[in-house]
Structures are given as structure tokens and as C-alpha cells.
Amino acid sequence: MAIQIAPSILSADFANLERDIVAVAEADWLHVDVMDGHFVPNLTLGLPVVERIAQVSPLPIDAHLMIEDPDRWAPRYAEVGATSVTFHLEAARDPRTIAADLRSLGARASCAIKPGTPVEDVLPLIDTLDMVLIMTVEPGFGGQSFMEDMMPKFRTLRAAVEAAGSDLWIQADGGVARETIATVVESGGDVLVAGSAVYGADDRGGEIRALRELGQEACHHC
Ligand SMILES: O=C(CO)[C@H](O)[C@H](O)COP(=O)(O)O
Ligand SMILES: [Co+2]
Numbered sequence: 001m002a003i004q005i006a007p008s009i010l011s012a013d014f015a016n017l018e019r020d021i022v023a024v025a026e027a028d029w030l031h032v033d034v035m036d037g038h039f040v041p042n043l044t045l046g047l048p049v050v051e052r053i054a055q056v057s058p059l060p061i062d063a064h065l066m067i068e069d070p071d072r073w074a075p076r077y078a079e080v081g082a083t084s085v086t087f088h089l090e091a092a093r094d095p096r097t098i099a100a101d102l103r104s105l106g107a108r109a110s111c112a113i114k115p116g117t118p119v120e121d122v123l124p125l126i127d128t129l130d131m132v133l134i135m136t137v138e139p140g141f142g143g144q145s146f147m148e149d150m151m152p153k154f155r156t157l158r159a160a161v162e163a164a165g166s167d168l169w170i171q172a173d174g175g176v177a178r179e180t181i182a183t184v185v186e187s188g189g190d191v192l193v194a195g196s197a198v199y200g201a202d203d204r205g206g207e208i209r210a211l212r213e214l215g216q217e218a219c220h221h222c
Contacts, residue, residue, distance in 0.1 A: 001169070001190055002222055003215035004028035005208050006062050008173070008195030009053075010044065010142040018056050023204045029062040029084065031173070031193045033142075034077070036067040039091050040140035047073075047080055054081030064112065064173065064193075066139045067091065074098050078107035086110035086133050086171075089122055099128040110171070114139060119153035123160050126168055131191065132157060136184065137174030142195040146175025151187040158188025158221060181211055182218035190222065 006029035012020035021030060032050055037043035054061045060083035065074055070087035071094055077085045078101075085107050087098055092111070099109035112133035113122055122132055134153050137144040154170060161168045172184045173193035181192060194211060201207035216222065 001167070003185065003212055003219055004169075004191045005198075005212050005215070006031040006171070006191060006193045007198040007204070007208065008033055008064075008142065008193050009199075011195040011199035017053070020199065021053065021057050021059075024198060024208060025058045026205050027059060027198075027208045029191070030057050030059040031062045031064060031195070032082070033195075034063060034065045034067055035140065039068045039088065040066040042140045047076055050077060050082060051080035060084065062086070062191075062193075064133065071098055075101045075105055078102050078105040082107060084108040084110055084131065086112050086131070088112045088114065088139075089125075090114055090117055095125055096128050099125070103130075110169075112139075112173075113153075115147055115150060119156050123157070126160065126164060126166055129168060131169040131171055133171040133173055134189075135174055136172050136176065136180075139174075144175055146177070146180040146184075148180075148183060151183065154184060154187035154189055161188075162221070176211075178210060178214060181215045185215045185218040186220065188221065190219070 005027045007024040008031040010033045035044040062084045063082035074087045102109040108130040110131035171191040172189040177197035
């Protein structure tokens with residue numbers, strides 16, 4: 001599979017959101033961070049805003065739900081137009097049912113793990129999921145430093161995916177930039193979220209192309 005780039009609007013200008021969404025149109029996904037002030041110590045946006053973003057975005061929506069009670073809320077994000085919905089394993093009561101609900105609504109089902117959660121916890125769920133997100137920062141804020149010590153998790157998951165003959169995607173989120181993208185792709189990642197790297201650049205399209213090129217060059221599993 002080709003490397004995919006998902007700019008995170010967490011680093012966009014929320015007063016000019018449509019402008020900043022259109023500015024990253026040559027990426028593959030629009031990554032939307034939903035934070036509830038409980039699962040993480042930050043608050044961003046919720047269902048009505050995601051619904052409007054999905055209506056104006058030229059890219060499919062990759063919703064990253066950092067919220068409590070995803071069993072109740074995750075399917076609602078698929079209903080309002082998210083193409084991929086990621087819930088956190090740490091917050092889920094019944095991850096298999098959440099994934100099945102998302103798929104039955106036509107969305108891609110994805111599960112995220114925080115830095116402190118072992119990758120082994122998500123391995124039994126691989127057959128129910130379309131993507132696993134391995135966090136490379138503590139969730140809650142953009143602009144943090146990439147955690148290189150998460151790379152063994154990517155290697156373990158990539159090996160499990162290949163052994164199972166699965167087409168599961170592996171996403172990295174947090175601190176992905178020109179300096180770190182090769183490391184995470186070499187370790188097994190193929191969908192790369194980048195917030196501050198893309199929105200901090202004057203030429204957002206150029207930054208997306210540069211990241212995609214560096215990622216593609218480093219990819220042995222593509
Ligand atoms: O989920 C997130 C934070 O919890 C964001 O997607 C992530 O931090 C992206 O921002 P950056 O690329 O600046 O690290
Ligand atoms: Co995110």
C-alpha cells in the first residue's frame with residue numbers, strides 16, 4: 001500500500017477552518033481530533049462541527065476520538081460523515097461491537113492505543129479492524145516530541161499483520177515530521193498524521209508532498 005498523509009486540523013486556524021481544510025487538499029485524509037476534556041485534558045470539537053467539516057472537506061474524514069464512552073458515540077461520527085473512525089481501546093467497553101457497528105455503517109473501523117498501552121492488547125482485534133493507530137505522543141495536544149521508543153510496537157504489529165495476511169493499515173500520530181517519518185515508516189507505519197509539521201509550513205501542499213516522498217522512500221512494506 002502507498003504511504004498516506006493525514007494532516008491534523010488541531011494545528012489549523014479554527015477561525016478560518018474551511019480555508020485551512022482546502023489548503024491541505026492534496027493529502028489523503030483530513031485528521032480531525034475530537035477531545036472531550038475527560039479522556040484527555042483538552043477540549044476541541046464534537047459531532048455538529050465534524051458534520052459540517054465533512055460537508056466542506058475535499059478529503060475523507062479520519063476522526064480520532066479521544067473521548068469517553070466510544071461505545072455510544074463512535075457510530076454517531078460515522079453517521080455524520082466520517083469515513084474512518086478511530087476509538088481508543090482504553091476507553092472502550094466492547095471494542096468488537098464498536099468496530100462491527102462502524103463497519104455496518106460503511107465506515108472504516110480503527111482502534112488507537114496510548115503510549116502506555118501494550119500493542120499486544122490490540123492484536124486479538126486485528127480481524128475486526130481496518131486500521132490501528134499507535135500514538136507517538138501522549139494524546140491531548142499537538143506539537144509534542146515524537147516518541148521513538150514506540151517503534152517496537154510498530155514492528156510487532158507489522159509482523160502480526162503480515163503473518164495474518166491482513167490488509168490492516170497502521171497509523172502513527174504525534175510528532176511526525178520530515179525528521180521522524182522515515183523511522184516510523186521503516187518500523188511499519190503507513191498512514192501518517194502530521195499536524196504542526198503541515199500547518200506550521202508556509203507551503204502546506206509542498207510539505208505534504210515532501211512527507212509523502214520521504215515516507216515512500218523509506219517504505220519496505222509498500
Ligand atoms: O491526536 C493528536 C494529539 O492527541 C494529534 O493528531 C497530533 O498531536 C498531531 O499533532 P502533531 O503532528 O503536531 O504532533
Ligand atoms: Co490525532
